[in-house]
Every structure is written in structure tokens, then in C-alpha cells.
Amino acid sequence: MAGGAQQDNDEEITGINVTPLVDIVLVLLIIFMVTANFIVRETVEVDLPRAANGGETVQGLVNVVIDKEGKIFFDGTEVPEDELSRKVSEAVAKDKDTRAIISADQTLPYGRVMHLIDVVKGQGIAKFALNIQKDAAPAPAAAPASP
Numbered sequence: 001m002a003g004g005a006q007q008d009n010d011e012e013i014t015g016i017n018v019t020p021l022v023d024i025v026l027v028l029l030i031i032f033m034v035t036a037n038f039i040v041r042e043t044v045e046v047d048l049p050r051a052a053n054g055g056e057t058v059q060g061l062v063n064v065v066i067d068k069e070g071k072i073f074f075d076g077t078e079v080p081e082d083e084l085s086r087k088v089s090e091a092v093a094k095d096k097d098t099r100a101i102i103s104a105d106q107t108l109p110y111g112r113v114m115h116l117i118d119v120v121k122g123q124g125i126a127k128f129a130l131n132i133q134k135d136a137a138p139a140p141a142a143a144p145a146s147p
Contacts, residue, residue, distance in 0.1 A: 060097070061099055061101065062098060062125075063076070064103070068108065072116070088119070089124065097127075102116060102129070
């Protein structure tokens with residue numbers, strides 16, 4: 001028997017080694033930081049209505065579309081601009097929290113789209129969303145013309 005190598009197991013532990021705990025926490029932090037980039041999705045933030053139940057929606061929603069010829073459609077039916085104002089005001093009269101989704105062809109002038117937004121907002125719709133289609137890759141910039 002080796003008399004000097006024997007330890008007494010009845011001694012109290014007076015210190016706690018926190019090094020393994022710190023190592024594990026740092027590894028978890030690094031894993032979280034690396035995977036956080038994969039969790040985040042690219043989105044365009046719009047204020048869309050929410051429904052509490054799967055049945056009837058809580059808030060009204062109207063769709064306003066301008067095609068490339070400049071024709072205006074309200075909920076799928078073609079309407080002149082003055083009738084659009086009347087239909088939007090009727091929708092607001094039914095539900096003051098009515099919201100609009102505005103879709104416009106990308107070839108239309110900016111001023112025409114802004115005029116449509118002005119007409120919709122002028123009838124009392126304060127919240128609206130602009131409908132977009134996400135591209136897979138950004139469009140390349142046009143190269144300057146050579147002299």
C-alpha cells in the first residue's frame with residue numbers, strides 16, 4: 001500500500017470549477033450566432049390585416065389594381081376613377097378599419113401610381129400595402145452607352 005497517495009474522501013468541496021460551464025455557454029453562443037443568419041428571412045414589411053379565427057375576417061380588405069394600359073380594377077372588376085372613389089368610400093362606410101392592397105404594373109409612371117394611392121387615402125383608407133413580386137436575383141444595372 002502506498003501510504004502517501006491515499007486521499008481522504010470525507011473533505012468538503014470548498015470551490016466550484018466554472019470553467020466547463022463557461023466553455024459550454026460560449027459554444028452555445030457561437031452556434032446561436034452562426035445559425036441566426038439562416039433563420040432570418042428577407043421580407044418587405046407591410047401592415048396586413050390579421051384574423052383571430054379561421055372563419056370570418058375581422059377587417060375589410062379591398063384590392064385595387066392598375067394594369068399597363070392604365071385601367072383601374074376594384075376587387076377584380078374594371079371601374080373608372082370616379083367610381084373607384086365611390087366604391088372605396090362605401091367600403092370605408094361598412095368598416096372604418098378597411099385596408100387596401102394596391103398593385104400596379106411596373107411600366108406605369110410613378111406619378112400615376114401615387115395618384116391612385118392619393119385617391120385611396122383620400123376616401124379614408126389610412127393603411128395600405130403595395131403588392132410586389134420578389135425577384136430571384138437583382139436586375140443588372142444598365143451599362144452606360146459608349147460614345
